[in-house]
Amino acid sequence: MTDPNLVLEVKSSKACCGDDCCAPADSVANVATPQLISNATSEDIHEAVKSRYGRLAETSSSCCGDSCGCNNASLYETELNLIPTEVAEFSLGCGDPISIAELRPGEVVVDLGSGGGLDAFLSAQRVGETGRVIGVDMTPAMIERATKARDKQGFKNVEFRLGQIEHMPIEDNTADVIISNCVINLAPDKKAVFKDAFRVLKSGGRFAVADIVTEGALTPDERANMDFWSECLTGAIDVNVYLGALREVGFVDAQVTHKVAYTGESNFSAKIFSARITARKP
Numbered sequence: 630m631t632d633p634n635l636v637l638e639v640k641s642s643k644a645c646c647g648d649d650c651c652a653p654a655d656s657v658a659n660v661a662t663p664q665l666i667s668n669a670t671s672e673d674i675h676e677a678v679k680s681r682y683g684r685l686a687e688t689s690s691s692c693c694g695d696s697c698g699c700n701n702a703s704l705y706e707t708e709l710n711l712i713p714t715e716v717a718e719f720s721l722g723c724g725d726p727i728s729i730a731e732l733r734p735g736e737v738v739v740d741l742g743s744g745g746g747l748d749a750f751l752s753a754q755r756v757g758e759t760g761r762v763i764g765v766d767m768t769p770a771m772i773e774r775a776t777k778a779r780d781k782q783g784f785k786n787v788e789f790r791l792g793q794i795e796h797m798p799i800e801d802n803t804a805d806v807i808i809s810n811c812v813i814n815l816a817p818d819k820k821a822v823f824k825d826a827f828r829v830l831k832s833g834g835r836f837a838v839a840d841i842v843t844e845g846a847l848t849p850d851e852r853a854n855m856d857f858w859s860e861c862l863t864g865a866i867d868v869n870v871y872l873g874a875l876r877e878v879g880f881v882d883a884q885v886t887h888k889v890a891y892t893g894e895s896n897f898s899a900k901i902f903s904a905r906i907t908a909r910k911p
């Protein structure tokens with residue numbers, strides 16, 4: 630039976646984060662009339678998330694405009710100075726997956742929810758010409774934006790594919806490493822994402838992501854607030870449920886290596902964190 634904490638039943642439409650993530654204080658404050666949708670299907674959630682990120686992808690240079698307020702490059706411990714400003718500034722993440730991925734030359738990396746491409750390009754620099762990076766994102770405007778940046782910067786070992794991270798357009802046993810930055814919390818069915826990550830990884834492959842998780846459960850009403858869900862807050866699940874689901878699909882050594890508490894203005898019934906999470910396919 631599916632764990633209700635993993636397949637969140639909500640209804641609404643819209644999508645990134647509190648002040649530890651994408652659309653901080655600004656967008657939270659703008660939620661004068663929250664979109665409350667109960668009994669949402671997975672499709673409703675995907676459409677809501679796509680709608681928000683499609684709009685963000687079409688903002689001119691960085692996403693630090695009216696609707697997002699985010700430039701999360703400051704969250705990185707990884708050196709960003711070889712990355713063009715317009716790419717680095719379009720960071721919608723909540724952490725730094727590159728700092729825990731330990732990428733090596735020649736490796737194949739898959740970036741779940743690649744957005745504007747920042748983590749894909751950082752990975753490409755590390756895996757070099759003998760390695761390659763595949764970014765997957767379900768928002769067409771994000772794929773277009775990231776592909777344009779790739780062509781402009783001349784990254785030959787990066788490609789972006791349109792698709793959902795619950796069933797990626799990628800062959801089995803392809804990747805040495807799966808990375809992701811602030812995306813899995815947005816997915817209505819986390820376990821489907823973990824299963825597909827496991828399928829796509831080679832034996833011995835690594836899972837290294839930054840994501841939003843909670844300590845404790847959010848209430849159904851909180852989860853029904855699609856504005857907060859889309860801001861990477863209320864789609865988040867309890868960290869132990871998250872780690873348990875990784876183990877259930879076959880991952881080993883699932884653990885949180887680092888976490889930072891959400892300190893935004895909104896109050897929730899559970900503590901919200903940005904965490905770095907690693908696991909391994911045996």
Ligand SMILES: C[S@@+](CC[C@H](N)C(=O)[O-])C[C@H]1O[C@@H](n2cnc3c(N)ncnc32)[C@H](O)[C@@H]1O
Pocket residue numbers: 645651675678679682719720721722723741742743744745746747748765766767768771792793794795809810811812815816817861
């Ligand atoms: C918060 S942004 C993060 C983007 C990027 N990782 C970064 O750090 O800048 C979330 C991204 O994930 C994508 N996304 C959300 N849910 C997805 C899903 N189920 N399948 C594929 N992409 C998804 C969105 O389109 C968006 O580009």
